[in-house]
Structures are given as structure tokens and as C-alpha cells.
Amino acid sequence: MAPLGRAEMVRRIVEEGRPVAEVAAGFGVSERTARKWLGRSRKDGAAGLENRSSRPRSVANRTQDPWIDLMEKLRREYRLTAEEIAAKLRLSRSTVAAWLKRRGISRLKSLETPAPVVRYQRQRPGELLHLDIKKLARFERVGHRITGNRLGASANVGYDFFHVAIDDATKLAYVEVLPDERRQSTTGFLIRALRWFRARGIRGKRVMTDKGSGYVA
Template sequence: MLRHDRPQDTRMNYPHQNARTKPLGRAEIVRRIVEEGLPVAEVAAGFGISERTARKWLARWRAEGASGLQNRSSRPHAADDEAGRFWREITACLRREYRLSGEEIAVRLGFARSKVARWLTRIRLGSLAALMPQEPVRRYQRERPGELIHLDIKKLARFAGVGHRITGNRRGASEGMGYDFLHVAIDDATRLAYVEVLPDERRGSTTGFLIRALRWFRARGIRVERGMTDNGAGYIARLFRKVLRMLGIRHIRTRPYTPKTNGKAERFIQTLLREWAYAIPFPSSERRAANLPRWLAWYNHQRPHGSLDRRTPVQALAGTT
């Protein structure tokens, strides 16, 4: 009879939750194969394991005796050593200095591509973007109200019921209802904001919004000197540029594909979506639009702004006039 020794350190010998056999069962598998001479495949089928697993326990028993049937620690046999760190440093150097791909590095160093890929992932050099120097953060803020206003547009889908963002159910979604277009104007120095919901972003809408926004700022003592926009069709239209020129306002356009240039408008739109558009389960897009003036008044008069030393936009305006 095969002897089954009780494990000494039970902390290291708990089987994993999906284990088909435990040390006692493994000993029985070996006994049936060795002492009773039963076929390995038959014994494995009786225990609900594969023939390969049964042969694994048989080989361990023959090599180590009863101790080979115990559970083993999942700790790697070989820990990281100085040589491993050395080759990772060489890999990082080849990646940074010569911009070699993982496959090229593997060929040069004689390692498997999968190993080099793991190293590059670990040191966060797997993508080409990681090799590009990070552009420094450029923060600016105009000193005078009206010295620069940021203009931007955000498209929001119209709906006739509470959407999947709230319910989690996409059935019965309001499809084919079109879009609302949020036209945004925000003063760089004070973060004072003016917003309208319009049906489109064409030149007539963008130009009309510009005129109403300028009047709104003017009513609060702000004379606009410059306006920053992206390169949207409504903003580069001849009508829009003509109105700016007639009013003596300098038009500043962002570089293509660099929305961070107009970052204050982009950041305000994020706040607008998070704290207004998606904050309340509005029953319809019309009710959402009707709620905009209330939220905008709260933003301008009551919401403290981190970049304004926790002042509201209205307080910042009062401190600069």
C-alpha cells in the first residue's frame, strides 16, 4: 500500500477551488495504476480528470514519492535576478535611443518576442507614443475681462424619455430625433459663461449666437477684444469673420486637431455635461434645454472655481472691474 503522509504546512497545501483531486485522491490514483495495474486512461476517467493529469501525478510520485503528491506553492521557481534587470535595461536603451520594435530587439538580443514584449509593457515603452517627449503644460489666463473669449459648440442628441445613461436599458431609445447644439462662450479671465441651445451649427446660428453673446457680455461691462474658435465650418464662414471684423474683434483660430488650445471652452463643456446635461434624468431634451438658464445662473453666481481662488465668475468679474 502507498503511504499518504499528512502535510506539515497546511498554509501552503490548500488545493485551489477548481481542483478535482486532493493529495489522498492522488495517492489512490497512483495505487490503482501501480498496484492494481489498471490502465491510466481508465483510472483518470473514474476520477474525472484527464489522462495527462493522471500521468503527471504518477510521474511526480515516481520522482519524489508521497511528497510529490502534495500541493505546491505557486511562487515562481526563479526570482528576478541581476541578469534579468541588466537585459531589461538594454531593451529599454534600444527602444528609447534607436526606436527599435520589440521584434527587432528580440532578434538582436536572442530572446523570445513574447519576453521582450512583456519587458516593454512593464517599463511602459510598448507604444510609440511613449517614446515621444511630453509637451509641457501651458497654462495661461488673461488679466482683463473681455481680453479673450472662447467659443465652442457641443452636439447633444435629442430624446423623448429618460435615456440609457440613467436606466441602463437601450430598448426604446429615442432614435432619429436629431440633435441640439450647445453654443458656448466663456470669458478667459473670469470664466463668466454664456450658453444657448440652437438647432444647428451653421453660419447663421454661429453668427447670431456671437452677436447675442457679445451683447450679453457688454451688458455686464465686458467689451470683447478677441475671440478664439476652432476651425468649424460656422466659424470660418465669411459671414462670421465679417461680423468680427466689423466689430473690431480679432479672430484667433486653433491649430487643426489641437482642441487643448481652446482648453477653457473644452473644460467648461465637460462641466456643463457632468453637472447639467447628465446630472438629472430629464424626461425630454426640451425639459433639459428649459433647465439650462437656471444651471447657468448657478454656475456664474454661486459655483466656486478652482482657478479663481474658489471665487465665482461673478465675484472674479467684480474683483477686476
């Protein structure tokens, strides 16, 4: 319905005092629609009967991209705070803080360039051997995670110690399961590991270990 038709519909309701439902039916619209235009006419006059744009009058918290990029530049290059950026750009602090958070740069530590990962992997076989020990509990029977029965647990069964030697360059590994991690065991394991690698053409030159008791005793 055109604005002129809406004006006529409202006139008949207001000036002629005719029932809203009757006038609405005569114009082919619902009573609800007729009451909507009647309400707009009473509120805004003739302007209320014009077509309204579906575009919002304003968009909350809209900040143009150039401003956002400038905020990021001031933050990254000059390490300015949200308050300082807001003062320079004449924006509210909350707006600046919200966009810095959205860009993931609200915290100073997020501006730091991550340190490159330093790898010590050797290029030549045998140049470096890694030694490690993994302590694992022994089992006499299948555990409760399989059977669902916690009764009859394997008590005081002890542990096995997996001694591992890995060549840093080739990742070739030698493993033994020993009863402990004492100095005698670790020394014997190292000798056997070196022999094993040598039999495969790899001569161990350096060894890297953690600070386990078997290595520092």
C-alpha cells in the first residue's frame, strides 16, 4: 500500500470514526496492519506513513578499518596502552580496549616475537646418543581397568626399568629391561649400547642424559 492509501485509511478511521477492522478489510489489509499505520500517524503525522528504510540508523560499536589498523600500529610498534591510543585518536578507551582484545594484542606479552625453537639434532650418526630410563610397574595379573575388579591387586610386585639409548641423527634405538637404575646397571647398559651401535656402523662420541641418580652417582 502506498503512503497515500495509508493516509486515506487512517482518515476514515479517525475522521469518519469507522471501525478499524471494517476499514482494514476495505483496503485489503489486516486489522493489525491498519492499527500499525494508525499508531505511526498519531506519533509522527504524515511522515509516519512513509516507507521506512530497513537499513539501521546506526551501527553500535562500528569503527572503520583504517582506525583499527592505526590502533594496531600504535600498539605493536610503539607499545602504547589503550588509554594512550584512545587519547591520540580521540576515541573512547572501551572502544580501543575492545578492538585490541579482538586483535589479540591487549596484553604486552602477546606483542613479543616468539623465540625460535632451538634444536640440537645432530647430522652425523653417533655424534650424540640420548640415554633415558623409564620406570614401569610390574603386573601379576590383568588390571582392574580391563576386568573392572579392584580386588586382588598386584601388590608389592615391583618395577621394571626400561633403559633406552637413541642415536640423535638416525633415531635408531637400543632398549634393555633391567631390574634397577643403579650406577652398575646404567654403566653396563651404556657399554652394551655402544657395542650394539658400533656393530651397525655407528660410533658413539657424546652422550646426553638427564640428572637421574643412575647417571650422576
